[in-house]
Amino acid sequence: MAHTHQVSTTRRQQKKLEALVARSSAPAGVVRRARVILLSAAGVDGVEIAARLGLSPEAVSRIRRRFVEEGVEGLHDRPKAGRRDHAVPTDTVERIVQLALSPPPAGRSRWTTRLLADVVGHTSGCVSDILRAHGVKPHHTRTYKVSRDPAFAAKVTDVVGLYLHPPEHAIVLSVDEKTSIQALERTQPPLPLRTGRAVRHTHDYRRHGVIDLFAALEIATGTVTHQFSASHTAADFLRFMKKIARAYPDRSLHVVLDNSSTHNTEEVRAWLAITRAFSSTTPRRVRPG
Secondary structure (H helix, E strand, O other): OHHHOOOOOOHHHHHHHHHHHHOOOOOHHHHHHHHHHHHHHOOOOHHHHHHHHOOOHHHHHHHHHHHHHHOHHHHOOOOOOOOOHHHOOHHHHHHHHHHHHOOOOOOOOOOOHHHHHHHHOOOHHHHHHHHHHOOOOOOOOOOOOOOOOOOHHHHHHHHHHHHHOOOOOEEEEEEEEEEEEEEEEEOOOOEOOEOOEOOEOOOOEEEEEEEEEEEEEEOOOOOEEEEEEOOOOHHHHHHHHHHHHHHOOOOEEEEEEOOOHHHOOHHHHHHHHHHHHHOOOOOOEEEEO
16 A cells, blocks of 8 residues: 555755754644654654554655655645735735835824725735735834933943943842832632633732832842832832842942932932942942943
8 A cells, every 4th residue: 555655865854854853943734744754764654654643544645745756845834725915916915015114094003904905905814914925014013212312322331341241249230110010909819720721810800009119130140139119219219229238238239220310319329429438348339221
């Protein structure tokens, strides 16, 4: 019978097949076909291969035939039947792509597939296929902000240099705050995780106000010093800085943080000046990010 035949592979094909099986991102179908060929090349009977991989002997035979005719490339997934971009005139495809790359109509924050479909007279599914084929994703956004600080380049050099080459025996801390964290409580206890079922919880909850989190990450070890606060004031920040100082007694501290207004008050600056004056080690530095 045809499904009992074996195939042979070259050394190069063997390496490609083994790489496919080892690649975690490879589609499951491709990995399964590669295993069929590897087992067949190792002398395993087609019926045995089918039993091991949960395939029919006929499927094993088809996979081997694809490999014999097309090589390793023949094991990859083939395009599915159905309507494709080529069913849409080229000028229409270009128009859809150009519209998606242009500013949206007045009153709209972005183009959607439904909106584009209404404009060009095609289905939203067709528009979605065309945008996907061209790598255009109008629903994705990324933010950016270029600093206007004239000393920005010098600060970047200072901070990056500190991270890459910290002073000997010094502690480098990256400090940040997470403000207005909502303290929520579900109205009923969550149901536990079970096989084939995710953790479940009620859709409604009780609010218990908000809380702020202060955290200092020690770059060298990953150790985090933290503090919760009911508010986000200069006094709260100063209280956290004093906690950091107590956590690293008699050590040289280099702190990197952003330019929040709570970091530059007279009270904070006065405490830093006193800390530098009475420190028995290298002066403690605060570097604004």
